[in-house]
Amino acid sequence: MQTDQPGIVVVPISAIRKRMTPVQQWRSSQQTFEVGGEMELAVFHQKMIETGYTMVDKVSLQGEYSVRGGIIDVFPMTESHPLRLELFDTDIDSIRSFDIDSQRSLETKERFTLLPAKEWVLTAGDRDYLTKQVQKELKKSR
Structure with missing residues (x-):
């Protein structure tokens, strides 16, 4: 859906009614x-x-x-195996999927896009805004 390509998406009504992160914010949260x-x-x-x-x-x-x-392991929501990124200082030297139990490499990758692990992404700015709104409402209720 995020690619804006025409198609058919079959979802339950409860999913349609659910609020989601705005598309632009979702895209900018990917790494x-x-x-x-x-x-x-x-x-x-x-x-x-x-x-x-x-x-x-x-x-x-x-x-x-x-x-x-310099080793970062991450288990994406979209993968059946976690990924290991090896760094040299700030440079990414390798990206590999690996087996959880044996820790052995399964497949090397040149590039990978990590999607959020939750449906609603809150940035630091969003949290600040929401905190201020809650504080304002609390002051009103006193």
Whole structure:
């Protein structure tokens, strides 16, 4: 649906009635990693939090990620195996899918786009706005 290509989408009525993240915000919350590209760890952590990923010591479930030095493991919601990104400083040296149990590499990738782990993406600006609105409503109710 996000590609704006014509087609037919079959969904339950409850899904149609559900509010979703605006398309532009959804697109900007995606992260694309490419071998030879750069990654700013602080920006990466912030995006992972905003998009619903949980930081753990060792990934085992979709929606989790871990950082150990220059190795980042992330288990996308769209994949059956987690991915391992190896960094040299801020440069991405490799992207590989791996088996959770054996930790062995399965497939190498040159590029990967990571989608959010939740349907509604809240940026820091959104949280600030909502916090101010809640505080304003609390003051009114006193």
